[in-house]
Amino acid sequence: MQLKINGQxxxxYPSQFTVTTLDLDDSESSVRTADGTLNRDRIAVKRQIEMSWGVLKWSQISGILQAMDSVFFDLTYPDPxxxxxxxxxxxxxxxxxxxAVAQDSEIMWSGLKVTLTEK
Structure with a gap:
């Protein structure tokens, strides 16, 4: 698998990686009629990605979090x-x-989770 943030x-790599395809509907024009029929106005299809990690060294978790520090960033990932x-x-x-635990001068972190949503 290949995962890159802003080309790096x-x-x-995460222990879990889930891609969800999201339909975004116009909230004003997507309505159900009295008989239950849905009138739907889909305005976009976006991706949401959930990632989680097991135990990480301090340098690894810092690198992941710093890569995602900008308001928006480019992610290269396998899209189903x-x-x-x-x-x-x-x-x-x-x-x-x-x-998680401190070992000498190294702090280990466990269970980092992030949810990324396409702009």
Whole structure:
């Protein structure tokens, strides 16, 4: 698998990687009629990607989080719908990073999770 953020390979590959295809509908014109029929106005199809990691060294988690620090960034990833690697612009939501253990001067982190949503 190939994962790149702004053209640079990701600092550590995730243990879980899920791509969700999202339909975005116009909230005003997408409505159900009295008989339950849906009148739908799809305005875009976007991707949402969830990634999580096991145990990471401090340098690895820092590299991942710093790569996603911009408001928007380009991600190259395998897209199941496209059937190929694609590059799209994403933003990241919350980034919980639970502390695992300290070993000498090295702090290990476990359970980093991120959700990326296409711009």
């Amino acid at each position: 390979e990701i600092a550590a 719908m496209a059937g190929n690697f694609v590059t799209k612009t994403f933003y990241v939501g919350n980034r919980p990073a639970p502390f």
